[in-house]
Amino acid sequence: MKMLLTAMAVVMAAPFAAHAGADFVEGDKTFAGEAELGATLTTGNTDTSSLKARLSLKQELGNWENQYLFEGLYKEDTEELTAKRYYGAVQGDYKFDDISYMYLTGNHEIDPFTGFDFKTIASAGYGHKFIDNGPMYLSAEFGPGFIYKKLDDEQQALLGYSSEDSVVAHGSMTFTYDISDSSRFTQLFVADYGDSLEGRSESAITANIIGALAMKFAVIVRYNNEPLDDKKSTDTETNMTLLYSF
Incomplete structure (x- = not known):
């Protein structure tokens, strides 16, 4: 656990430490983001509701x-x-040149339907941009990492221990292609291999509606080759959301 906290502290602090020590002028600062929202509500014979929200920010x-x-x-x-x-x-990427960089990344997920209270992953390694020519982009990252997963009360009672942790090999790939001036396809793969294999794939198509507003259709697949108890190895999620870029 101490290793995990140390790794996460480095990941969280590195971008801000770089900000404090970097020699740049005001014009070097750029900031952009995307906000997504999708919701469904039905009443009557069937009462259902769902909400999907996402905020993505990028800073240079x-x-x-x-x-x-x-x-x-x-x-x-x-x-x-x-x-x-x-x-x-x-995630913080330190660019060596136009195509290679070092990355520091960490994520935290809460999903009680997996049998875990939470899962945290930290990793550092090398990234490379294979294609970056405007309409098409392809990059990959690989490096060592550490994963920590806290079991929920039911699983702790069943298995007799409270958490799982292991060193992992972390890899990811990002591909984007501009189908037209107003639409884009994005594909993301992320995998962490240690005591088990966990992966995530996200395939998405965005199409501009007007100005900075777009419609996004995405299919997300999460995979764990060693799920707990009677849990399934694969979870899928299909979303239709409105996306606003700023």
Whole structure:
């Protein structure tokens, strides 16, 4: 646990330490973001409600490019909670040149339907941009990391221990392609391999409606080859949201 806290502290502090020590002028600062929201509400014979929210921020400070991500998912069916997930991530990339960089990343996820109270991952390593020519972008990252997972009370009683942790090999790939001036396809893969294999894939298409407002359709797949108890290995999530860029 001490290793995890140390790693997370480094991840969280690195971008701000770089900000304090970097030699840059005011014009080097850039900040951009995207906010998403999708909701469903039905009443009558069936009472259901769902809410999906996401906030993605990007900041450039000299040689550092920092990214912040916050997601929330809530679903209720006839007053019964059927899904609840909160996810936060931060990453700092130190650019060596136009195509290579060092990354520091950490994320924290709360999803009680997996049998864990929470899961935290921290990693550091090397990233490379293979394609960055305007309409197409492809990058990959690889490095060592550490994962810590806290079991919920039911699983603790069943298994006889409270947490799991291990060193992992972390890898990710990001691909984007501008289909047209107003639409884009994005594909993200993330995998962490240690005592088990955990992965996440997100495929999305965005299409501009007007100005900075767009419609986004996304399919998210989460995979764990060793799920707890009677849990399933694969979770899928399909969303249609409004996206605002700023």
